[in-house]
Amino acid sequence: MIEAQTEMETPLLIALMIMAAMVGYLIDLSILFLERMITRWRFVS
Amino acid sequence: MEKNEGSFHLPFQLPPARIELSRFSLNLQKKLYQLIAFGTLLLLWHLAAAYYNNQLVMPSPWQTCKALFFALQDLETMSNLGLTLKRVMIGLSIAIAIGVPVGFAMGYSNTVYKLIDPVIGPLRQVPIMAWVPLTIVWFGLGDGPTLFLIAMVATFPILLNTMAGVRAVPQNYYHAAGSMGAGQLSVFSRVTLPGALPDIITGLRLGLSAGWMSVI
Numbered sequence: 086m087i088e089a090q091t092e093m094e095t096p097l098l099i100a101l102m103i104m105a106a107m108v109g110y111l112i113d114l115s116i117l118f119l120e121r122m123i124t125r126w127r128f129v130s
Numbered sequence: 131m132e133k134n135e136g137s138f139h140l141p142f143q144l145p146p147a148r149i150e151l152s153r154f155s156l157n158l159q160k161k162l163y164q165l166i167a168f169g170t171l172l173l174l175w176h177l178a179a180a181y182y183n184n185q186l187v188m189p190s191p192w193q194t195c196k197a198l199f200f201a202l203q204d205l206e207t208m209s210n211l212g213l214t215l216k217r218v219m220i221g222l223s224i225a226i227a228i229g230v231p232v233g234f235a236m237g238y239s240n241t242v243y244k245l246i247d248p249v250i251g252p253l254r255q256v257p258i259m260a261w262v263p264l265t266i267v268w269f270g271l272g273d274g275p276t277l278f279l280i281a282m283v284a285t286f287p288i289l290l291n292t293m294a295g296v297r298a299v300p301q302n303y304y305h306a307a308g309s310m311g312a313g314q315l316s317v318f319s320r321v322t323l324p325g326a327l328p329d330i331i332t333g334l335r336l337g338l339s340a341g342w343m344s345v346i
Contacts, residue, residue: 096189100198101207108211109342113335120331127328 217273218341221280225337229285230330233292237326243293254286258344276345283344284337291336295329296322 086101088094121128172191179190189197201207236243258279265275299322307317 093186094197095186096193096197097201099189099194100201103194103198104201104207104211105342108215109339112338112342116331116335116338120328124324124327124331126324 214345217276218280218338218345220273221277221341221345222284222334222338224277224281225284225288225341226334228281229288229333229337230292233289233330233333234296234322234326236289237293237296238322250286250289258283280341280345284341287336287340288330288333291329291333292326295326295333298329299325 086098086105175188175191179188179193182188185193232246236246261279261282262275265278269275269278303321303325304317307321312320
């Protein structure tokens with residue numbers, strides 16, 4: 086990302102930002118899934 | 131005597147088929163809203179790119195998609211991503227190992243809270259970039275400074291949420307468990323831990339995103 090920044094490669098920089106956002110979001114979703122698994126009593130409908 | 135004495139029925143309860151249908155329509159509605167939000171964002175982005183007409187200032191969504199496609203195929207980018215993920219996971223493990231026990235201790239005991247809070251209160255206000263030169267001096271170049279920074283930013287949300295979670299467990303639960311003869315360990319594993327778990331996980335989510343943002 087820093088390389089893309091110093092080389093003024095804006096499309097690559099934004100692409101890597103999107104990639105980082107997606108990976109972070111996936112990790113967050115996996116924690117939410119874990120939460121549903123270990124605190125089942127909160128999600129009983 | 132009535133047949134279903136003691137059971138509780140809502141007068142407006144829907145049949146299962148209707149419940150499934152309403153769940154399906156809610157999911158569909160959610161997907162539709164997501165589609166509208168992303169579509170609007172893409173449209174605005176495209177208009178901004180057309181207005182500036184300069185790849186350096188605002189590349190178009192299509193150019194960015196092409197760059198993303200090439201980045202996904204680039205082995206160096208993928209290996210760097212894996213390395214970053216590994217660092218974040220190690221840093222987060224350190225943060226959990228520190229934050230959860232200390233948070234529990236602070237939530238349980240007012241003495242521990244009074245002892246530790248004056249230290250962590252100001253410490254967590256220090257900008258993370260201010261630690262960088264010091265960590266290089268302490269840990270040298272390599273993974274050390276990065277791990278320290280990730281652990282540093284992730285520890286405080288985990289610690290504070292754990293403490294809040296422990297404190298939010300109602301006293302009645304402790305009284306009830308005590309009156310039924312539960313020991314200290316049993317109270318911890320069956321009352322405190324399940325009661326604080328949702329807050330601990332919220333802290334984990336906040337800590338993880340803070341660590342991920344600080345390392346990129």
